[in-house]
Amino acid sequence: GENVEQHPSTLSVQEGDSAVIKCTYSDSASNYFPWYKQELGKRPQLIIDIRSNVGEKKDQRIAVTLNKTAKHFSLHITETQPEDSAVYFCAASAGGTSYGKLTFGQGTILTVHP
Amino acid sequence: DTAVSQTPKYLVTQMGNDKSIKCEQNLGHDTMYWYKQDSKKFLKIMFSYNNKELIINETVPNRFSPKSPDKAHLNLHINSLELGDSAVYFCASTQGGGTEAFFGQGTRLTVV
Numbered sequence: 001g002e003n004v005e006q007h008p009s010t011l012s013v014q015e016g017d018s019a020v021i022k023c024t025y026s027d028s029a030s031n032y033f034p035w036y037k038q039e040l041g042k043r044p045q046l047i048i049d050i051r052s053n054v055g056e057k058k059d060q061r062i063a064v065t066l067n068k069t070a071k072h073f074s075l076h077i078t079e080t081q082p083e084d085s086a087v088y089f090c091a092a093s094a095g096g097t098s099y100g101k102l103t104f105g106q107g108t109i110l111t112v113h114p
Numbered sequence: 115d116t117a118v119s120q121t122p123k124y125l126v127t128q129m130g131n132d133k134s135i136k137c138e139q140n141l142g143h144d145t146m147y148w149y150k151q152d153s154k155k156f157l158k159i160m161f162s163y164n165n166k167e168l169i170i171n172e173t174v175p176n177r178f179s180p181k182s183p184d185k186a187h188l189n190l191h192i193n194s195l196e197l198g199d200s201a202v203y204f205c206a207s208t209q210g211g212g213t214e215a216f217f218g219q220g221t222r223l224t225v226v
Contacts, residue, residue, distance in 0.1 A: 031212065032211070032213075038155075043218060044157070044217050045217070049214065051212065087155055093212060094211075099210070101147070101170055102157075102215060103159070104156070104158070106155075106156055
């Protein structure tokens with residue numbers, strides 16, 4: 001089955017700095033890669049996603065890159081703000097019989113210091 | 115309007131008891147899931163239902179029994195609760211694969 005590794009497990013940055021979180025996946029059939037943000041005591045919420053036919057996607061301060069050959073994808077947050085502090089999860093999903101099942105990375109606790 | 119809602123939000127119970135968690139989605143999605151988030155925040159799929167049919171069962175102990183009376187509802191019944199079952203359980207839904215999963219607010223289960 002799919003295995004997703006995520007690094008780092010914790011990340012501490014100063015407000016205004018950039019933050020990068022990296023993930024690798026094992027199943028070459030995976031074709032959908034979402035990133036979720038989970039604030040303390042809240043549900044995971046999608047912040048950005050990318051499909052395997054795209055190498056990069058950007059949404060304001062957030063960008064995701066995908067390298068299918070190397071089976072890794074990364075989340076980039078620029079101009080970080082204290083409200084970006086949360087746990088971030090990458091995930092991978094294959095089409096077909098996986099029916100949208102998400103395999104998550106271990107999570108990254110991001111702390112943005114004012 | 116809450117897209118995916120689950121009840122209860124908190125559940126404290128003794129070992130050996132049986133409990134249920136209910137989930138409902140009003141998004142018209144055809145696929146629903148149960149995920150378990152352990153104390154280290156790791157999220158792992160347990161079950162998936164597509165149009166009321168079980169399609170994924172990730173080697174979950176058979177003390178856990180999901181039921182989907184219709185495609186908008188997916189409930190989780192747990193028999194003979196154990197200490198290790200303590201976790202946050204999230205319900206989620208999608209419209210097929212490769213699309214955004216919407217999560218419920220979670221149910222924090224504590225077994226004492």
